[in-house]
Amino acid sequence: MKVTMLGCGYVGLVSGACFAEFGASVTCFDIDKTKVDTLLDGKIPIYEPGLEALVQKNVEQGRLSFTNKLDDCISESDLVFVAVGTPTRRGDGHADLSYVYQAVQDISPYLNGYTVIVDKSTVPVGTARNVKRLIAETNPAADFDVASNPEFLREGAAITDFMRPDRVVIGVENERAENVLRELYRPINLIDVPILSTDLESAELIKYASNAFLATKISFINEMSVLCEAVGADVHAVSKGMGMDGRIGRKFLHPGPGYGGSCFPKDTKALVRIAQEHGASSRIVETVIEVNEAQKARMIKKIRNALGGNENGKTIAVLGLTFKPETDDMRDAPSLAILPKLIENGCRIHAHDLQGMDEAKILLPSEVQYYDDLYYALEGVDAVVLMTEWNMYRNLDMKLIKEKLKQPVFIDLRNVYEPHTMKSLGFDYHCIGR
Numbered sequence: 001m002k003v004t005m006l007g008c009g010y011v012g013l014v015s016g017a018c019f020a021e022f023g024a025s026v027t028c029f030d031i032d033k034t035k036v037d038t039l040l041d042g043k044i045p046i047y048e049p050g051l052e053a054l055v056q057k058n059v060e061q062g063r064l065s066f067t068n069k070l071d072d073c074i075s076e077s078d079l080v081f082v083a084v085g086t087p088t089r090r091g092d093g094h095a096d097l098s099y100v101y102q103a104v105q106d107i108s109p110y111l112n113g114y115t116v117i118v119d120k121s122t123v124p125v126g127t128a129r130n131v132k133r134l135i136a137e138t139n140p141a142a143d144f145d146v147a148s149n150p151e152f153l154r155e156g157a158a159i160t161d162f163m164r165p166d167r168v169v170i171g172v173e174n175e176r177a178e179n180v181l182r183e184l185y186r187p188i189n190l191i192d193v194p195i196l197s198t199d200l201e202s203a204e205l206i207k208y209a210s211n212a213f214l215a216t217k218i219s220f221i222n223e224m225s226v227l228c229e230a231v232g233a234d235v236h237a238v239s240k241g242m243g244m245d246g247r248i249g250r251k252f253l254h255p256g257p258g259y260g261g262s263c264f265p266k267d268t269k270a271l272v273r274i275a276q277e278h279g280a281s282s283r284i285v286e287t288v289i290e291v292n293e294a295q296k297a298r299m300i301k302k303i304r305n306a307l308g309g310n311e312n313g314k315t316i317a318v319l320g321l322t323f324k325p326e327t328d329d330m331r332d333a334p335s336l337a338i339l340p341k342l343i344e345n346g347c348r349i350h351a352h353d354l355q356g357m358d359e360a361k362i363l364l365p366s367e368v369q370y371y372d373d374l375y376y377a378l379e380g381v382d383a384v385v386l387m388t389e390w391n392m393y394r395n396l397d398m399k400l401i402k403e404k405l406k407q408p409v410f411i412d413l414r415n416v417y418e419p420h421t422m423k424s425l426g427f428d429y430h431c432i433g434r
């Protein structure tokens with residue numbers, strides 16, 4: 001099958017490479033010429049484990065290519081996937097669909113023969129129908145169907161998630177489009193991955209409802225961590241005890257500095273907007289967003305308290321800046337909310353991250369000092385803050401750290417270490433809900 005992927009970002013590039021791995025002939029298109037040139041040069045513009053090798057293999061075997069010219073690929077395609085960004089629109093929390101509609105408008109004139117146009121981007125309910133209308137207006141002669149095929153991959157584990165998902169959701173209007181998508185996904189259906197086919201609106205909503213539910217679990221356990229601190233309970237024991245109940249499940253019940261990343265923050269906000277526009281209530285999700293903001297604010301207080309009640313004039317070393325490990329993605333990372341507030345109040349920051357520092361330099365205040373060597377970042381600081389649980393930070397040389405610090409204050413916002421071990425090593429150790 002011939003596939004065009006519009007957008008070479010975290011989703012487009014991974015999806016394109018994986019479809020090629022399944023045997024399809026895939027062309028990835030992006031309006032960002034630098035990105036396409038980087039890919040044509042054999043380099044990968046993002047950090048995602050395993051992606052470089054997968055892209056290289058499929059390019060070499062002639063199933064994957066990159067272009068910034070639409071006339072190279074659309075007319076030949078059986079399927080055109082829209083995998084462009086849908087960030088939060090400035091001011092109102094709604095998903096910004098301008099990239100989606102622009103992409104669709106751009107491809108319309110080139111459609112030739114029956115083509116299925118598939119929304120892979122996370123888009124509000126009704127978008128697929130708008131896409132259909134837009135194509136019909138731009139190219140009345142086009143023979144096409146629209147479909148919704150939301151993506152559930154997690155950055156850092158994107159290839160495995162794409163190749164072995166819990167399910168594939170396809171929203172379609174008829175069997176013709178469904179059959180084309182089922183054929184494309186046949187290799188993973190053969191390994192017993194269920195394919196759920198629904199109407200367009202349900203598929204669009206499944207994505208938002210799933211992300212909002214996962215964000216709810218995180219905000220729930222973060223709120224429980226506050227209660228644990230108040231009553232002297234251990235949030236790890238609480239989370240473990242809850243997670244053993246098959247009806248609840250243990251995933252997404254780990255407390256932290258608040259959820260971030262390119263999906264949960266924007267998708268929860270967009271779901272609230274969708275509900276408002278349709279006169280429906282979304283009180284749970286609204287509260288989830290509030291609890292998440294409060295959690296980030298609580299982390300600032302936690303750091304301040306650990307520094308003796310005032311961060312002014314103090315220096316902290318921050319380990320990890322990205323919203324989670326194994327990605328270079330800084331979008332809505334908790335560090336972006338927490339660190340500027342500390343800097344505003346006179347705190348100096350030494351920062352270390354394995355993949356996020358280039359992007360952080362653009363997004364964080366210019367006062368932040370960056371270190372390639374983690375142990376240099378710790379030299380003479382008043383406290384360490386473990387912000388993102390990269391594997392490298394899970395086995396730190398505590399003896400060396402203690403020697404480097406001005407005072408042995410360790411603030412663990414990911415609960416990586418055991419409180420009693422850290423205390424026995426002589427640290428003034430702070431964590432979440434324990």
Ligand SMILES: NC(=O)c1ccc[n+]([C@@H]2O[C@H](COP(=O)([O-])OP(=O)(O)OC[C@H]3O[C@@H](n4cnc5c(N)ncnc54)[C@H](O)[C@@H]3O)[C@@H](O)[C@H]2O)c1
Nearest residue numbers: 007008009010011030031032084085086099103121122151
């Ligand atoms: N990142 C994730 O983990 C993830 C997971 C599931 C779903 N999603 C959803 O997938 C979509 C894409 O997310 P992402 O993280 O890959 O975004 P991204 O910002 O990494 O990539 C989007 C790409 O689209 C390109 N683009 C913009 N307009 C274009 C156009 N008209 N034609 C072609 N390319 C265009 C941009 O240049 C960019 O390279 C979003 O809707 C997101 O919510 C993301």
